Amino acid sequence: MNLRTRRSAMLVASGPRAASNVMVGHCHPDVVKAGVEQMQQLNTNSRFLHDNLVVCAEKLVSKMPESLSVCFFVNSGSEANDLALRLARQHTGNTDVITLDHAYHGHLTSLIDISPYKLNLPGAPKKPDYVHIAPVPDVYRGKIKADEHPDEDMGKLYAMEVKKIIDENVIGQRGEQVCAFIAESLQSCGGQIILPHNYLRDVYTYVREAGGVCIADEVQVGFGRSGTHYWAFQIDGPDVLPDIVTIGKPMGNGHPVAAVITTEAVARSFEATGIQYFNTYGGNPVSCAIAIAVMSAVDEERMVDNAKDVGGYLLSELENMQQKFPDVIGDVRGVGLFVGIELIIDPKTKTPATAEARDVVDR
Known part of the structure; x- marks a missing residue:
């Protein structure tokens, strides 16, 4: 849409x-009221048109940069990240994914494959060859430490680690182009990591030069949690612009609703397959009524x-x-x-x- x-x-x-399911407080009266009233009227699957879907999508997109204009509704952050991978693979025609060490992007098989937080555990499945793990840009105890490089641009140094993976592993060893780079805009599972200045800007450039798209996982850190911007990828400036954004958890204040926001170009590539995307309850009228109420509360109460x-x-x-x-x-x-x-x-x-x-x- x-x-x-x-x-x-x-x-x-x-x-x-971190448990960030609740955005505006438990049992927020406006959110409860919105859900109850819609349940009393109608709830149905998303094959049927309903104003709530359009209103919710418009409200979400209005908070995104101009290029991010197409909205897909799903039930959870895991579903959102899985769909983001499908979109990326169809759009680029590539399979190789770059993820960050310690990252966790969801519980589906496709996401365990790109989640070192799970892959590093005993008994975990073997990492697929098309998945490449970049060092988490942790300037305190990571591969490159700020106290050991006091005069260096830490964002640029860590971004070069991604560039090395692209040049040496993806292109060099496998002879492939990149499908996607996926990262939380602030990494939660890796230890509340604040990405250094210039990191996403440079990484996004390298990934696009290698034919890939950039996925910003805002499932935990979106909806204003940063205190300065509605989306955490915006912290480092307006030129940091992902191709796909995934959102969930706080969107429904604990109610299962999530979404993927992407560009027209990516969406057109996906639609060209003829495999229409359908999610029985993703974006149902009740879920959308709740999400609308959550976003309204965030705005009206200056959260x-x-x-x-x-x-x-x-x-x-x-x-x-x-x-x-x-x-x-x-x-x-x-x-x-x-x-x-x-x-x-x-x-x-x-x-x-x-x-x-x-x-x-x-x-």
Whole structure:
């Protein structure tokens, strides 16, 4: 569905993907009311036209950059990322995918294949040859550390790691072009990683030069969680522009609704197959009514500003704690309500304080 013409139409460094299902608070009255009222009227599968689908899609697209104008509704972030891969493969004709170490993109088989967070576990399936894992751009304890390169552009250095994979592994060894680069705009499973300046900008350039498309996974970090922008990929400037954006979790405040937003060009490639996309309950009237109410609450209650204010306060207080306990708190980082703390045993070696972190989480 092209909406542009229509509207001229926390401590998580070693923990699981953060629970961010609820966007506007449990049992938000407007969200509950929207769901109940629509359920009392009608709920049906998405083969049937309903205004809620169009209104919801228009509202989503209105918050995206101009080129991202086509909306597909699904039920979950996992479904969104799976569809994003289908779109990318059809559009490029390629299969090779570049993902980040520690990444998690969903529970479907196609997504376990590109999720090192799962692939690295004992008993996990073997990584497919067409999947390539780039170092997570963790400037604190990653492959390239900021304290070891104080005068370097960390974003550019980490982006070159992706360029090496493209040149040496995808093109060099396999003789292929890239299908897609997929990454959360702020990496959650990898430990609340704030991508360094210039990283996505340069990576997106390298990937497109190699025939691929760029997928921004905003399933956890979208809808204003950063406190500065509605979508986290926007943090590094307006020229950081993905080809496909996946969203979910907070979109329905815990209700199962998600979406994929992409460009006309990608959507046309997909439609040309004749294999129409259909999702029985993706974008059903009740789900869309709830998502509309969530986005309205975010706007009307200025929740992006709230994320900035509350997150800024939290980050400031954690930084004060770090000053008091430098031998235990190695790093504090975050934007808005996306904050991480590194607990360590030794500041020099940065050895993770695993037992202590577990105790803090449990308490």
